[in-house]
Amino acid sequence: MTYRIPELTTLAAGWLLVVVAVILLAANRGLAFDSSILALLPETEQQPLVQRAGDKISAEFSAGLLILVSGEDDADTRAAVTAMASELAALSAVETVTWRIESSAIEDLRNELFAYRFSVIEAGVRQLLLADQHQTISRQALLNLFGPVSAGANSIIDDPFGLYLALQKNGGGNLNLELADSLLRVSNAEQPTYLVTVSLNGDPFPPSLQQMLLTKIDQQRARLAKGSSIRLSGMLIHAAAGAKQAQTEISTIGLGSLLGIAIAVWLVFGRARPLLLMLLPVAVGVLFASAITSLVFGRIHLITLAFGAGLVGVSIDYALHFLCERRYSDAAAVLPKIFAGLLLGLFSSVMAYAVMVLTPFPGLRQMALFSIAGLFASWLTVILWFPRLTGREKIRPVEFAQKLGRLRGRFPRIDNNRGLQLSLTLALMLALASLWNSSGRDDIRLLQTSPPELLQQERAVHRALGNASSSQYLLISAASLEHCLQLEEAVRPALDALVAAGLFEGYQALSGSLPSLQRQTQNYALVTKLYQDHLESLYQTIKLPPERYNQAQDRLARAASLRLTPENWQQLAASKTRQGFIIEASGPTAVTVIRFTGLLDDKAKAALNELAGSRPGLTFVDQVQNVSDLLKKYRVQIGKWLIIAYLIVLAVLGLRYRRNLWRVVLPPLLASIFTLAILVQLEQGINLFHLMALILVLGIGLDMGIFLTETNEAPHIWLAVSLSAYTSLLAFGLLALSATPVLHHFGITVAIGLSLVWLLAPMVRRVEPGSRL
Amino acid sequence: MIRRLLLAALLMLSFNASGEISFSQLAQITGMPQKHAGSFVQQKYLQAVDASLESSGVFDYERGKSIRWEILEPIRSELLMTPDGVSDQRNGEQLLQLDAGANPAAAALGEILFALLTADWEMLESHVELSGSVDGENWHAVLEPLDQTAGLVFKRVELSGSGLLEKIVLHESGGDRTTIVLE
Incomplete structure (x- = not known):
């Protein structure tokens, strides 16, 4: 094979043109990165519903920050909460800070369901009504009247049996929260503990936003009294920890490896230029591969980038061979000597990676394309550009090669x-x-990048609040939201039985706060029967005149057709904490989720899988x-x-x-x-x-x-x-x-x-x- | 009996010139026995129907632990109040458990009544603001909730007596009123 450098010049220029064009084309379309693990699933296996549910739940997680402030002294803790909230609310990155509820709002919150008191009733009351245990309910009502402590504002005409009181008491929040002088206090906590929730403006990942917010929180933390603590939960803290770790590692591991490489190249070649030359094909390879991958797949998965970049590292071989040979031969004579080896090296690598394209895994296909494009680009860069770039280098055997050769001789x-x-x-x-x-290890912990103490903090916050798990849930799909709610109600006795059997702590379902219309009509009928059978005797015991009886019956009759529809419910403040339970409210399929509190063990998962298999429309999802x-x-x-x-x-x-x-x-x-x-x-x-x-x-x-x-x-x-x-x-x-x-x-x-x-x-x-x- | 004890305690107080009452004064009344019993008459005024419901019975308590509140008329019922809430002791079963998590306002009220009846002033101090007057043998104290949430349930509690605690009046926010007379 003979060639002259000038002949190559055209090709080299052509290649430069191709590289620049492809990179510009990709840059014009914009680089988009993908980090969702689910995006790596084979397309046929990605259940769209599961994917949407996962997206919705993780969006909830990434858009906000939960802060628990605890301390030994209640007043100090309250002051710390107030200070923290006002500091955070002033930040532009923060959309809203929720930390207190004004008494007017509490009043509204307490009363917003009152109109529906005959059709939305508490689960325990419903059980009593179904079991015809009207006596127990009557007696409860009497105790409210004759006991020293009434459980709240009872209205003898509007709600003589205290149905609404029962609902307020047990049917309200799904979180372990209580209002303590307008602040959100965590119930049953060892120390006085208050919740502050922050919702963020946009994506939580920009580092500047993370820094600003976390610095503010750290400042507050420094001001806390001894024995107090601030615990956080939210994507933001993990993103920040990840960025910080990456920074530390880049400045230690990254710098270390760069120094090591630089020193080695310096020792061998005695100059810095070969180092730059070595990095050139790698850089061209990574850029070209990123551009091609992005053009073909639309977006690059971060894992592809990480490993693809590693594989392109093979391409440093081509550069080194050229540079070493160049010290022994003229620029024009290098290629004929090493071309066969380079070509064979490229060919064997590309052939091997090419097989990956045939697999059904989008992640592997992406990696294959990335590697092939990257290797090919690096290879061409060496072949076409290096003869030019090293044109003025002198022939000067490398001393170090002799030493290393002697070492090898002793092997x-x-x-x-x-x-x-x-x-x-x-x-x-x-x-x-x-x-x-041996056996494989496919633990999800492989993918966790956060330090264990952060994950622990995260879990502690969710446990304190009684938050349900966001990675394990029951997916309910049906023709309409009403059908979803009915299905939930049909399944809940089985779930209650599993809870009673101790398989898991509990669950949260939309139908718990928004019963199906069918269920509401049923409830109304149960309450009507209670009124028919027991209102008269109740009023006789407390000696109320008959017109009062008529008044109370009239209130019931007037609510005969009043139901809490999903549309009405959406307007209520109480629906805010339960938005995440609706994945799809309309369309051909409505979807809701039932979420579980506490950890699910294998036995619980098996039981839930079995339950899901017993009825159409149920899917147990375990992310x-x-x-x-x-x-x-x-x-x-x-x-x-x-x-x-x-x-x-x-x-x-x-x-x-x-x-x-x-x-x-x-x-x-x-x-x-x-x-x-x-x-x-x-x-x-x-x-x-x-x-x-x-x-x-x-x-x-x-x-x-x-x-x-x-x-x-x-x-x-x-x-x-x-x-x-x-x-x-x-x-x-x-x-x-x-x-x-x-x-x-x-x-x-x-x-x-x-x-x-x-x-x-x-x-x-x-x-x-x-x-x- | 409670009357006698309160009297003894009140006599030991050093009243200040203005005659205003303070928690430290009340705290000194707390030299009460571990156990005590008495009877009560309760009237609940219901604004919605402009009528009063009367009940009566007996009570006894063990300080710091529980109050047994037995209603004898017009229904029979035995309630057990603890710092955690109120439970119905009929047939040994718990019918109603007020816990702070479920209904903070009612729980705060329960705590206040419990503190009041067992003279646990320290607990009261964190929940209410105290005002009132002492004039010789006659005294009058008004407790107003500090907690806005509790304030949604009751506006104030009036305690009064002529040398001894005779009357508790609880003004609910909805306009209802509970008057308990202790004997």
Whole structure:
């Protein structure tokens, strides 16, 4: 193959044009990122209803912040709540702060359901009415009249049996909250504890907003008396913690790896320019891949970006080989020497990634496209731009290559070393045995990025408030909202039985505050019967004249057709805390959710699944389980795909290397198996992210074998592949130190895998170095 | 009996010149026995029908723990008040449990009455504002709720006596009024 640099210039310019055009095109459309785990689910498995319910519930979570202020002294705590609320309300990022309810509003809140007192009744009262236990209700009414403490404003004409009082007492809020002198106090808390809720203007993720709000809260926290505390719940605190952690890690791990790479390049090449040259194809690769992915898929998943960027790291190989060879050859002579190796490296990688496109997982397809586009772009950048960019470099053998070559010479060789053969075989068998007995780990905690104390705080806030879980719920779908409510009412006795059996703490349902119209009509009839049978005797006991009796009956009769419709209910203040229970109010299918308080164990989940299976229209959704299942599916898929990738690589490379194929493939294969075996011992099971990192190990390991074989194992080639492994090790392996589980798992795999590949690669070379295969 | 004890306690008080009453003065009345019993007559005035309902019975208490309030006329009922609420003791069953979480206003009222009857002034102090006067043997105290939420249920409680606690009048916000005369 002969070529001259000027000929390449046109192509190089063309490539520059393509890169710029594609990036501009994508930028014009706007980059959109996706972080929803559900977006990774295969399209056919995404239940639209579940997705919508999940979106609605998580939107609720991300739009607000719950703050609990506790202290030993009630007055101090109240003062702290007031101070906090006024500070936060002044921020532009805050839409509303809810912390007190004026007495006029309380009055309205107390009375807004009064008109519906005959058709919306408390569950306990309804049970008594259904069981015909009218005596108990009458007696209760008498106790209110003759006891020293009446339970509230009783109206002897409007509500002689105190039905509305009962509803106010037990049917009101679904949260553990009470009004204490207009403030929202948490009931049954150990210390006086008050709630402040903040709703945010727009997205909670802009860092400036997070900082402003959390700084204000921290200032308040500093002012608190001893023994007081502020606890927070909301997406915002996790986002802020994530940003802070990322910042810390970028400045420690990130800086560390950059320094390590810079020092290595400086030591080897003695100048800074090669470092910039090395990074150029990687940068072009990531940008080009992002642009293409965004153009094809509309948006890029953050996981794609993270791993895709890692895979493009393989592309640093191409640059290093060029730069190392350039120190021994003229700019024009480099490519002919290394072109075959580069092409084979690219081809084997691309073929392997291409298989992923065929999987049904959108996440994997995205990653495949990203990797292929990125690698291809990096490769072209090296081939087309590097001859130009390195045109003025001088030929100057790298000293370090000789030292490294001598070190490699001392490595034992598998060909003539029985001991090594034996120990590798033994290690392989041990590793396989360890893998055989291992099980996968698909815990949702893999994806949690928040520090444990934040998650604990979050749980503590929800427990104190009696909030229902947002990740496990029963989905109710029916032809209309009325039918949903009827279905809920039909299912609730079964749920009550499960609660009574101690399977879970409790549940919250829309029908608890908004009964179906059917149920309301039934209630009205029950109350009418109570009036017919017992009003007269009640009034006789308290010696009221007959006209009073007629008055009371008249009040009941006038409400005969008055029902609390969903439309009326929406207007009530009481509906505000229950908006999240309606996923779809109209349309072809109406959807509501029943949410559970406390943790659901496997037994409870099984019972709820069984219940859901017993009636059409019910679905038990367990997002925690869904995510675990998803992680498992991806783990299994990637595992399969890794095997297929090896087979493809074997087939492609087998054509060229024939009997020496094993020398190319064995190092990454053995390194992968050993790494997995070590991870089984270190990390209690293999997860998805370990396997994803192995793809990188495979890529770099193969390149190592290919280049060494293609170029006569010259010392500078060994230098190039060593540098490539070392820089990847620093760039990704240091992530093992990260506190974010995903990054940690990825990093530790790369660190172990690449070290092993680097140790194994020289061992499988032929005994006489320098001889061509 | 309660009359005698209150009298003894009141005699020990050092009244100030203006004759106004304070929690510390009331606190000194609390030198009461652990257990005590008496009888009551209660009248509840219902504004809606402009009529009064009368009931009567006996009570006894164990300080700091509970008050047993037994209505004998016109219905028979036994109520047990504790700092947590009121329960109906008929057949040993609890018919009604007022807990703070469910109905804070009624619970606050229950707490105030409980504190009043067992002379737990410390508990009262955090719930009500005290005003009133002392004039020789006659004294009159008015308690007004500090808590707005409790204020939705009752406006004020009047305590009065001639040397001893004779009468409790509870003015509900809705216009109803409960008068309890202790003997």
